[in-house]
Amino acid sequence: MLQWERIGLGLFSELPLRFPFVGWERDFAFARHTTIGCGGTALFAASPTDAESAAQLLCGLNRAGIPYCFLGAGANVLPSDGVFEGVAVRFHLLRRLYADGEAVYAGAGVTGGALLRFACENRLGGFEPFSGIPMTVGGGVTMNAGVAEGHFSDVVLRVVGVEKGRLRTFELADCAFSEKESLFQSGIAVTGAYLRGRRTSAEESAKRSAYFRAKRAHLPSGRSMGCVFVNPAGDSAGRIVEACGLKGRSVGGAKVSEQHANFIVNKGGTAADVAALIRIIKEEVFRQTGIRLREEIRRLP
Numbered sequence: 001m002l003q004w005e006r007i008g009l010g011l012f013s014e015l016p017l018r019f020p021f022v023g024w025e026r027d028f029a030f031a032r033h034t035t036i037g038c039g040g041t042a043l044f045a046a047s048p049t050d051a052e053s054a055a056q057l058l059c060g061l062n063r064a065g066i067p068y069c070f071l072g073a074g075a076n077v078l079p080s081d082g083v084f085e086g087v088a089v090r091f092h093l094l095r096r097l098y099a100d101g102e103a104v105y106a107g108a109g110v111t112g113g114a115l116l117r118f119a120c121e122n123r124l125g126g127f128e129p130f131s132g133i134p135m136t137v138g139g140g141v142t143m144n145a146g147v148a149e150g151h152f153s154d155v156v157l158r159v160v161g162v163e164k165g166r167l168r169t170f171e172l173a174d175c176a177f178s179e180k181e182s183l184f185q186s187g188i189a190v191t192g193a194y195l196r197g198r199r200t201s202a203e204e205s206a207k208r209s210a211y212f213r214a215k216r217a218h219l220p221s222g223r224s225m226g227c228v229f230v231n232p233a234g235d236s237a238g239r240i241v242e243a244c245g246l247k248g249r250s251v252g253g254a255k256v257s258e259q260h261a262n263f264i265v266n267k268g269g270t271a272a273d274v275a276a277l278i279r280i281i282k283e284e285v286f287r288q289t290g291i292r293l294r295e296e297i298r299r300l301p
Helices: 003-007 009-018 051-064 112-121 137-143 202-215 237-243 271-289
Strands: 022-029 041-048 068-071 077-079 083-090 097-100 103-107 156-163 166-171 189-196 254-256 264-266 298-300
Touching: 009 022, 041 051, 041 068, 051 083, 051 156, 051 166, 051 189, 077 271, 097 112, 103 112, 103 137, 112 137, 112 202, 137 189, 237 271, 254 271, 264 271
Parallel strands: 041 083, 068 083, 077 298
Antiparallel strands: 022 041, 097 103, 103 189, 156 166, 156 189, 254 264
16 A cells, blocks of 8 residues: 555545645655656655744655655755655755855855855855855755765754754754764754854955865766765775776666776666665675775665
8 A cells, every 4th residue: 555545545635735834745756856866756745934944844845754764955865766665855945045244154055166156145155165065054054964074073063954843953962973973864854953163264265165165076067976985094985986896887877987896877778777886885885894884875765
């Protein structure tokens, strides 16, 4: 029996009426909204317009027993094939952005590019390591995105999120940041964050942003999820995968990039192709080296 048959199709149909301050889309295609370009559909996608409507929506879904998942820029996620019998909750409309002294508040839907432009215009630095990373602030906080020179955990002051249907502010010490991990991967929705900037000149900010963009210029183009695996301490996941002879390995339309072995590029494959290739990489790396690679990507739903 399908999930909506257990819950009641009528309840799903009533969702747009029950939450009028939320944008709704029926038969939402993950492939069109993720950088890997594969996956199935969700019965609905919901787009809250502010933090309060996000809290009301999640509270209502929890009470009704309707499953949901979160989707930001869709850049570091692998959706499943088939139909997700629930709601994909998107935060792309939460784009509030303002400065208070050297601090910046950014809504979860603010893109990395918008954050960097705003900071540069306001002579605020510290965010340049995020240059060129496809992300939103919500996803960046959740995944503790960044590079060796700086992650979100280095600039977060506090985070606003929805926990158990209620808005809450999380101080930095609450966020449990570690390498590409945070408290918010436990199902707490990030609706915005207060970030610590530092005074700089527009010229210096532009120079540093160009430096970090140049560092990413060698990364593979095309459909991918970015880096698939977290770098083990003192080593590179891409180097390990390549050393194990897996560069160029493919399953269906999914292939380990010839440019960077920590990337899987999708040439028209399915989510099952990508998942199978990830499994092969992890098994072969462990067989040859004893290293258990940890996935950086998130599985949806």
